[in-house]
Amino acid sequence: MTTAELRDSVNSLTAADRAMATVQLAKLIAKQSRILGEPIPDRVQRVLLGDSAALRPAH
Amino acid sequence: MSAVHRVHSLQNLDGGIAGTVDFFYSPGFGGACALLAAVIAFIAAGLSTRQRRRADEAALAEAARLREEVRRSEEIQRCWDRYVWVVDHANEIGVRLTAGLLSRITDTAAALGDRDLVEFSRQFTVELFAATTGELLSTEPPANGDNESGSEVSRS
Numbered sequence: 001m002t003t004a005e006l007r008d009s010v011n012s013l014t015a016a017d018r019a020m021a022t023v024q025l026a027k028l029i030a031k032q033s034r035i036l037g038e039p040i041p042d043r044v045q046r047v048l049l050g051d052s053a054a055l056r057p058a059h
Numbered sequence: 060m061s062a063v064h065r066v067h068s069l070q071n072l073d074g075g076i077a078g079t080v081d082f083f084y085s086p087g088f089g090g091a092c093a094l095l096a097a098v099i100a101f102i103a104a105g106l107s108t109r110q111r112r113r114a115d116e117a118a119l120a121e122a123a124r125l126r127e128e129v130r131r132s133e134e135i136q137r138c139w140d141r142y143v144w145v146v147d148h149a150n151e152i153g154v155r156l157t158a159g160l161l162s163r164i165t166d167t168a169a170a171l172g173d174r175d176l177v178e179f180s181r182q183f184t185v186e187l188f189a190a191t192t193g194e195l196l197s198t199e200p201p202a203n204g205d206n207e208s209g210s211e212v213s214r215s
Contacts (some may be wrong), residue, residue, distance in 0.1 A: 003186075009150040010190040018191050021077050021154040025188040035169045041185070043192060049134035 022047060131171060138167050138176055146183055154187055 013021060026047040033040045046053075082088055142164050149157040161180050168176035188194075 005150040006186065008191045010187075011153060013154065013191075017155070021158060022188065022191040024155060024158045025191060028158055028165065028184050029181065029188055031162070032165055032177055032184060034178050035165065036174065036181065037215055038181075043194070044188065047192075057143075 133174070134167070135171050135173050138164055138171065138173065142176060142180060149183075149187070154191060157187065158184070 010018065026044045029044045030040050033044075040048075044052075055057060141160070145152075145160045145164065152160075161184055165177055165180045168174075168180065186213055
């Protein structure tokens with residue numbers, strides 16, 4: 001899967017679906033980070049803490 | 060000691076040796092020997108059985124270990140196959156289902172102790188997360204100047 005396909009797939013989502021997917025992915029990254037013993041990325045942390053700004057696309 | 064007394068002593072000694080020899084030919088001694096032989100045979104058979112049982116148990120444990128190793132390898136291979144399928148079809152099945160499947164794959168990989176698969180799943184999840192938050196890291200121009208759409212997240 002190319003990044004263009006990935007972006008197209010995400011762009012086809014509604015804003016609500018995208019927000020839910022983002023939270024779901026953030027939870028998954030947190031779980032994987034815990035398994036691997038790696039730090040949770042900052043933006044993922046913010047999404048998990050409910051920072052709505054972190055859910056919004058950067059551009 | 061008188062001569063008569065000495066003769067009596069010799070007669071007693073002679074009688075004692077004869078009695079001892081007679082004992083070796085007696086049915087009681089034969090029975091005792093048979094019993095001793097049976098006890099020795101029983102102990103030897105017991106030791107032999109125990110050794111054979113231990114060898115059998117070791118062979119069974121080794122066979123079970125090998126079976127478990129093969130089962131684990133096959134399970135890990137199936138997990139990798141699932142991961143490759145999910146990455147290849149992520150744009151068809153959608154982000155949320157992809158995330159759900161990646162979560163299952165991560166759980167299985169962690170249970171199987173396959174750290175590499177957890178790492179790969181995490182990398183792809185981070186890519187998806189970056190896409191949903193508009194931080195698609197892989198869209199940065201590659202070093203060779205190719206179009207960004209050509210960069211692959213994962214290769215099957």
